[in-house]
Amino acid sequence: AGCLSEPLPASPSEPWSNPFLRPGAAVRIQIDYVEGRMPSAYATDGLLDVMADVGTPASIEMRATLPPRGAPYTSPAIIAIHQATYTGVPDTWRDAEGIPLLHVLFLDANYTKEEVRGIALNGYPLIAIFPDQLSNLPLFKASARVPASLPEGFERSILVHEYGHVLGLVGCGLPELELRENATDRCHSTQDTSVMLPYLHQSSDLRTWALDDER
DSSP states (O other): OOEEOOOOOOOOSSOOOOGGGSTTOOEEEEEEEETTOOOOHHHHHHHHHHHHHTTOOEEEEEEEEEOOOOSOBOHHHHHHHHHHHOOSBTTTTBOTTSOBEEEEEEOSSOBSSTTOSEEEOTTSSEEEEOGGGGGGOHHHHHOTTSOTTHHHHHHHHHHHHHHHHHHTOSOTTSOOSSOOTTOSOTTSOOOTTOTTOSOOOOOSSHHHHHHGGGO
16 A cells, blocks of 8 residues: 554553544544645545444545645654644644544655655554655556556545554554464555555556455
């Protein structure tokens, strides 16, 4: 999925629970983007659909507030942008009315590791997506027969995948009900049909590859 995830830091000393995990809780999504990097409706609608499927009604507030960087982003730079623009309360991940507030950044350029297309930074209600990198995927470049709309499919898959990290769907340093003994990546699933699989669109056949996103 072009995702960089790292084990979580040590648990906080004070009791805390992830507000995005409350059954039936409404969630607000604040999206800040660099000019020209507004997310596609296909991607955002896909995230809203998935959230609705698991009982989390959500709404999106779209804001174009970010200046272009024109250079690779580091994790500290992404966190600094989040801290300067997030309208929620950092300690609770909620807005002033107590509603859980997810922050999504659509950024220009790339991350310091060019293979990264999206990242969820542990300890923050934060996802960063790098849309400029979506059309650089090897199979996308392999053939002109690939429909031009496919980057939106990648965008949706990566956005949903990163939201999975926000929920803590895989261990990544957290206790797990079922340990994945043979896992090479403790922050991703090893199941082929899981959205938390770290690799997407692996088919060498362009037709089946184009349909992989429907999984």
